[in-house]
Amino acid sequence: MSVSFAGLDDRRANRRVTIKDVADALGLTKSTVSRAMNGYPDISEATQLRVKRMAEKMSYHPLSHAQAIKTGRTRSLGLVLQLSDHDAQRPFLAEFLAGLSAGASSEGWTLTVAASDSHDDMIRTFQALLRDGKADGFILPRAMIEDPRVALLRDANVPFVLFGRQNDTAGCAWFDVLGEEAMRDAVMHLASLGHRRIGFINGGMKYAYASLREAGFIQGMQDAGLAIDPNLIGQNAVTQADGARVATKILTQQKPPTAIVCAVDFAALGVYRAASECGLRIGHDLSVVAYDGIPEGAHAQPPLTTFSVDNRAAGIRLSTLLIRRIRGEDLATLRETVSAQFVDRGSTGPVPTMN
Amino acid sequence: MSVSFAGLDDRRANRRVTIKDVADALGLTKSTVSRAMNGYPDISEATQLRVKRMAEKMSYHPLSHAQAIKTGRTRSLGLVLQLSDHDAQRPFLAEFLAGLSAGASSEGWTLTVAASDSHDDMIRTFQALLRDGKADGFILPRAMIEDPRVALLRDANVPFVLFGRQNDTAGCAWFDVLGEEAMRDAVMHLASLGHRRIGFINGGMKYAYASLREAGFIQGMQDAGLAIDPNLIGQNAVTQADGARVATKILTQQKPPTAIVCAVDFAALGVYRAASECGLRIGHDLSVVAYDGIPEGAHAQPPLTTFSVDNRAAGIRLSTLLIRRIRGEDLATLRETVSAQFVDRGSTGPVPTMN
DNA sequence: CTGATTTCCGAAACCGGTTTCGGCAAGTGT
DNA sequence: ACACTTGCCGAAACCGGTTTCGGAAATCAG
Incomplete structure (x- = not known):
């Protein structure tokens, strides 16, 4: 020595x-x-x-973990992904993570990510993360009508922030994009083009966004003075296949619509397929407005008119809100909404003339 | 009181x-x-x-952070995503994360994820994570020919494991799918269908996988006794747009190929578009075999014949290998490769008869 | 039966921070 | 000039673990 x-x-x-x-x-x-x-x-x-x-x-x-031993806080945000969820969320994942990471690291925090493949697994994952003090709070993507995550975390008195809104707002902070506003605007836009028979294809009904977007659609129809035909409304379409199936049903009605509003871009791509099979040209015989802003929409033929959501920005806001929540800020100041951005591309057109 | x-x-x-x-x-x-x-x-x-x-x-x-104060280890794996990377990696992200998370949590470890938007930002991100002891080791997706991450971590003496292989194997553990084998088999398959003029569209040349797949293509051509025409080879096609551009160039040659092997599924979808514009029917006038196994491939018309990669399984293996690496296991035992799975769908057919 | 090893565990220091408690010095009021 | 605050900081305990060191009891050799 x-x-x-x-x-x-x-x-x-x-x-x-x-x-x-x-x-x-x-x-x-x-x-x-x-x-x-x-x-x-x-x-x-x-x-x-x-x-x-x-x-x-x-x-x-x-060292955050040296501090944590006394303070109990690690400066780390938790995110539990649910893979049982439909694929529609996956294209957004990279952007979303990038936003979360950016927001977190700008304050010196980090992101702890876990995935779960079933409901029970999800519960266990949350509990393990909490038990081990791996996260000081959680970001909950895709707020659900009945959200077991909210129940769990509220009980455990753990800070969290929703991406989406909930009916039971007690203890909930959130960030959300105003899907209902977009759906309303979509209808108004179509109405201004002369459309009077407008269909609606909604997304997964267990999610909070679906009710909101439906309400927005209805509101738009009322504001435009148009009648709602229940036969022109479909649900639970979150993939292209779903969208095609539901659209086919709607387009083969006695009195088919001249335009369809979709709550989800992927469903709209399904509408494209269904329309093509019915011999309808999108943007001429059938107008489509959707929501999400997936890249595939821009490359579709014709390019999809949609309301685009900035998932990176959402991630940034969510992580910032969560950090403030963990720091004990008042709930009332931790609820934000923004508007989706209308991207007018080629899938809408004036109402076709009868012939 | x-x-x-x-x-x-x-x-x-x-x-x-x-x-x-x-x-x-x-x-x-x-x-x-x-x-x-x-x-x-x-x-x-x-x-x-x-x-x-x-x-x-x-x-x-x-409590892992209570242990960490003395041991210096948090039982946490680090993952730094590079968003400057082409979009082609994004569809895999959810699966990949799920695998990493599953592998980690099965050993009681967690996953710390960060995103970076530039090279410098990436370096800073690694350093911050290391400085704060937020990760005991790193998973490095998409091995690059000259990989600054490897240099950084090797210098800092921090454990890591590559998704992909590297020339400079010193200190490197890895998991990889044998892309070169797949490319060779793709050629052999096409040759067995009678094709003699076979093109090749490679991916991003700064990544290690591209050289390997190219080598596999060449090997296949040699094994099949076919001549390689440099005019039928393109590079850096990782998106549909890239693929369409490169394919158009190849298909408008004097003597166009009857089949094309793509290193990346997305590029193959671009080939679909280019072929359609050239009036060629995929699976009849032009055969295509690709690599990755993206869901879109299954839904393309005709369904894309490809070599599918199980990204979830890759994630599981990578996290397991990294944990073993961190525990000090010998490098030689921490290098794994598997074969991609051939999914024979509808984008190949016998060589078209001259007419 | 004795001396030398092992085997196994307790005492205490330590890791890198946070937090309680108390005390000194300067300032304040009268 | 004197008691009383107030402002500011050091001493030491503490958080929940790990690790070094040493010693008692059990085992072994002779």
């Missing part, structure tokens, strides 16, 4: 810099440094500044 | 059970419990069993 002189610095030089190092460099104690770093009021401004400068200079970064 | 009798248990009953609780319940010290839980050799088997039983009974789970 090598004998070092006075043991001044025999440990390897590149070991991590701790709070003790900062304290020593300033002739303070680590308690003072800790309080200065965390902005406690019983530290003079001068000292606080000195400490923060030195911390910066020495590039001191407290 | 309420005065409690003897202070026996005045704290709320549902506080987390700690190692001390287990120790007390057994009349042991926490050091003994710790060593028993971690399988140290200086604990009698009888005691170890007693401890583990009691831990189970009391549902004691050590």
